[in-house]
Amino acid sequence: MNKQTVSFHQVDALTEVLPVKNKRKKVGILGGTFNPPHIGHLIIADQVCQQLGLDKIYFMPSANPPHQDEKKAIAASHRVKMVEAAIQDNSLFDIEKSEVERGGKSYTYDTLLQLVKEHPETDYYFIIGGDMVAYLPKWYRIEELLHLVQFVGVNRPGYGLESPYPIIWVDVPSLDISSTLLRTKLETNCPVRYLIPDKTLQYISEKGLYQNADKTE
Incomplete structure (x- = not known):
């Protein structure tokens, strides 16, 4: 039997000609009401993206999050615009509007099932705060969800790093800041510069958002 040999130069040539197959995309998802x-x-999105070497982070505004207490949120269209304004200067960031477009309660399982079907070449990393890790056993269809996504936990002061589920933990700078705090500041005309991205703050000002505590549109 004749044996064929392939030189290193031939291998290099083949590598240049043949497309790379099965190159999977790694995408992080940061969900929330983003209000604002x-x-x-x-910072969370950037730290997770850089530390885990992800290709992209998608900010995913919720239509009606099932795991949070009922609270007033301004119209989803405004929250989408605020996110778009906040992320437009970072090419690694993008927005995922599937939950807003679907409406109703936003169950992560339903969303990820849809995304995996639409993008089978992508591995998804779902980012949650350390305070949410303890609630994972209560999440809708959590056992099936674990087959669709890799959870990424970001540290929160006062919360442990233990979980019965596989979690990738990422250490991020701790900031004592929340959307609830910022809504209060905006409603009472307190300064929020550097706490909210400039372009988002400009949109809030132009639309007169959060000027009235009872305003939901």
């Missing part, structure tokens, strides 16, 4: 988005969201 703030620098804490951006």
Whole structure:
């Protein structure tokens, strides 16, 4: 039997000609109401993206989050615009509007099932705060969800790093900032510069958002 040999030069040539197959994309998802988005969201997204070597981070505004207490949120269209304004200067950031477009309660399982079907070449990393890790056993269809996504936990002061589920933990700077705090500041005309991205703050000002505590549109 004749044996064929392939030189290193031939291998290099073949590598250049043949497309790379099965190159999977790694995408992080940061969900939330983003009411409003703030620098804490951006820092978390950037730290997870860089530390895990992800290709992209998608900010995913919720239509009606099932795991949070009922609270007033301004119209989803405004929250989407605020997120778009906040992330437009970072090419690694994008927005995922599937939950807003679907409406109703936003169950992560339903969303990820849809995304995996639409993008089978992508591995998804779902980012949650350390305070949410303890609630994972109560999440809708959690056991099936674990087959669709890799959970990424970001540290929160006062919360442990233990979970019965596989979690990738990422250490991020701790900032004592929340959307609830910022809504209160905006409603009472307190300064929020550097806490909310400039372009998002400009949108809030132009639309007169959060000027009235009872305003939901």
